[in-house]
Amino acid sequence: MTEGVAGPGLRARGFVESQKLANPDSPRPVEPGAAPPPPERKTLSRWIPALGVIVAWVVVWYLTDGKDTLSLPGVARTALHDDLTEINNDLLAGRDTNPVMLFTGALADALRSLVEMMQGIFSKPNLPRPVPEIGWLGVTACSTYVALVVANWRIALLVLASFLSFGVLGFWEQSLDLLIITGISVVIAVVVGMPLAVLVGTSARANRAITVVLDVMQTMPTFVYLLPVVLFFGIGIPSAVVATLIYALPPIVRIAGFGIREVPTTTIEATDSAGQTYWQRLLKVQIPMARKTIIVGLNQTILAALSMATLASFVDGPGLGKPVLAGLRINDVGTAFVPGALIVVMAVMLDRTTTAASERAEKVARGGGGDPRTRRILLIGGAVVTIVAVYVSRTYVDLARFPENTLGSRIADVVNDVMDWITGTFSGATGAFKDAITNGLLNPMESVLAESPWYVSGLGIAALALVFGGLRAMITTIICLAGIWYFDLWHDAMITLNMALVGTVLVMILALVFGVWMARDRRVDLGIRPLLDAGQTIPPFVYLIPVLALFGPSRFTAIVAGIVYAAPAAIKLVADGVKAVSPTTIEAGRSTGQTTWQEITKVQLPMAKGSLVLATNQGLLYVLAMVVIGGLVGAGALGYDVVYGFSRSEAWGKGLAAGITIVLLGVMLDRITRAAADKRRDDPGPRRAFFVRLPIGPPK
The missing domain is CATH 1.10.3720.10 (MetI-like)
Structure with a gap:
């Protein structure tokens, strides 16, 4: 019987349920021939x-x-607060001798070097070269082509429009910096999180232990991460990456682990009877069957990383969060609106791209995905255009640095005028x-x-x-x-x-x-x-x-x-x-x-x-x-x-x-x-x- 079509039995049970809810004190009707129900104990609201x-x-x-x-x-402040401050001062004073501080300092230097290297390639001039290794045209072409490969031409157009908006509105470098911080954090989160997700999905004991830690991490407001992170990693890029990583890690662990754990027991038993080892069952059965859920976890991790990378501007992290914070501090809505709108554009772009990529992977796995010949021609043509765009962006300065324009400032002025009218009215x-x-x-x-x-x-x-x-x-x-x-x-x-x-x-x-x-x-x-x-x-x-x-x-x-x-x-x-x-x-x-x-x-x-x-x-x-x-x-x-x-x-x-x-x-x-x-x-x-x-x- 299809859902929504009520036969006599279903209609009767539905009537009983509705009457019980409408009048909780009335006795529950008994179907003919059924044993009388046990007396119900009244509970106090x-x-x-x-x-x-x-x-x-x-x-x-x-x-x-x-x-x-x-x-x-x-x-x-109280004496306890001052004692906590002294702990902070002691750790900072022992930065050159404390083993923990030495380790976090080395990790901070590595993260800073990695981000600065990526900035030199994509967003900022890398001395002695006065322009990025790959200019704005090359970056835009590469990003569009990647979207075409993993998703479809509609998503490729969305990515193209998004990257062009970063430059047209005057925030190209800040947008690329935010993408770099987000990308590095997501890669590390996946590398660390997937093994944990496997433990969560395959071991009940590990699931209980890891879930407690994830609950604390997800309950903690994002702003609170920054104080201890700054203590161990200092102000700037390293703290931005680490704080973003901490916040972005729980979704991939929790959701991917849930997907692995929900693989049917009968399927697991069938693989066991076939003599598969633990790793064969994991890599050939559990992870492939949980792929869709894992992609959902990846999507959530990307969006969480983007959110925290924005908040990391409080610790001098690079990206669009800085101009937003500057606008908030002086209560200038227009100044904060344009970079804030670009953050939304970036979030939508990343969300739609990962979602479309997962849908395409599902279609391909089922033997779909459209005409392969047409897609092959499209990919080859796109690759040629991308290579040419990268080459000319490395050759011509105008195609390496996005031309300066005042569209963003003009929009900010309009927004301020509109907000003045709204607040006045x-x-x-x-x-x-x-x-x-x-x-x-x-x-x-x-x-x-x-x-x-x-x-x-x-x-x-x-x-x-x-x-x-x-x-x-x-x-x-x-x-x-x-x-x-x-x-x-x-x-x-x-x-x-x-x-x-x-x-x-x-x-x-x-x-x-x-x-x-x-x-x-x-x-x-x-x-x-x-x-x-x-x-x-x-x-x-x-x-x-x-x-x-x-x-x-x-x-x-x-x-x-x-x-x-x-x-x-x-x-x-x-x-x-x-x-x-x-x-x-x-x-x-x-x-x-x-x-x-x-x-x-x-x-x-x-x-x-x-x-x-x-x-x-x-x-x-x-x-x-x-x-x-x-x-x-x-x-x-x-x-x-x-x-x-x-x-x-x-x-x-x-x-x-x-x-x-x-x-x-x-x-x-x-x-x-x-x-x-x-x-x-x-x-x-x-x-x-x-x-x-x-x-x-x-x-x-």
Whole structure:
């Protein structure tokens, strides 16, 4: 029977499910001849004890407002922060004798030499030659030809247009530098990550151990990587590569390992019975069968590397992140817009190229791929054109260095004029919205979280973790809270937690509205999903540019940027969860005369609770990551502490403590929401597995 066609049995079961959801207290109907069901134990909604905890917390806050909050005035530091700074100073002083520092120093020199060599070939003059070894025309031709070889002519045109836009808008060298950092990091990530992925896919013990490390790496906001990386690798190119590598490694390990692990057991048993060795089974069966999933992991690794390479401009990493950062620092939207737009162009180009390459490989493996003779002629002709382009780009200066033009600056001026008009016209509406959220939600929650005594806030958070996640989540929460208390940044941690929670509430409102709309209307899904895909390829750094122009430097700016960053993933999760509800169940509900609102609230959303909790998990972590980056635009709290630690050597310890505190917050929130999702796994309704394209930032 095809899906969506309800026979009598399916229609009856769908009716039972819908009636049970609509009226949980009613007895479940029994089919004729079946044994009576066991008596069902009524369970108390978790929101009732949670509401009790919140009410008690508010009462205690009212009686003890402002006491024992562990707040630090201004940029004050504690003895612990100064001790951490001394560790940093001791390591720097022993750079020439400490074995660890000697090793990281040698690795930094090797990475710097490799990047500078690549820059000399493709982007920057390499003395004594006053131009790159391969000029802009040769680089563009080679990139276009590679796209033609691995994908198709449409992708080749996309790559051609992308590379031309790098030069036409005046950021050729910065764009190539960003591609070089991204490319080197991805190659190293694949070399290191694929063996780990094989371990994850073939060994349950290794999977458990490696997954813990990956969880920490992916929970940690990207900004936090930079402090310890700078300590061991210094400012500049090496830190940019290492930070990018750390952030880009988990997707390839996790997703490729999942693909290898999901190869059917029957297939493995068949290869064992044929006498294949471990390596034969791995190389001839498991990896080929998991190829499509491995390519998905590679795609995510490339996009993650591009995102982190942009953020590496904070440690003087080369690339397009530098002009974006310069524009943010002076609140010049036009200056930041053009390089930010090129980052988006680069992300789309890399995303579409890897996706098309995987699709073509799949077609070729199945014996497709189009007319081989036509393709052979096209490839030969393309190779000739590429060789000629490389030769002339090495011979003529005008074809080696991209001609200077002012199109980028003119676009920047236009963008500034447009933003001035928008802010002047809509400042009243944006200001009112900002004040409404700030006064109605942000300030009251911050008062309860940050102005309660630290032990009251700790007990309240632990109790809520117990209610929503169970005993194991509460134990993890207590450990994380103890760490936050130890690093002497409790008050700032509560402010950051409050911003993340407010942002998540607003994200889930958007996710419910648009997710349900997409699930119920295929035309809406087709119209909105490409926008969500595009939103997930934009690096998080870029979101700050328009939001900063609309709302100015404030904590609300960081929250709005986090909402824009997190909403696409949450919306898609809700849409896919609601869409997975059995059509027979929905049809049975309609036959009882349910209204659209009843159908959504009584059937679809209750049966998609697992997806809703997962969307909340993703929203929390993405908003938290953006709130930290928001320290650059006036968000304050832990984000500012990290930025302060970067800018002042004497505050390095406070910056490190803030980074560790952010990680503890992320782990705590992740474990609570994951545990809550696990407790929903026995909900009725069919499930389906699906991949979610991760945004540039923390996947979870």
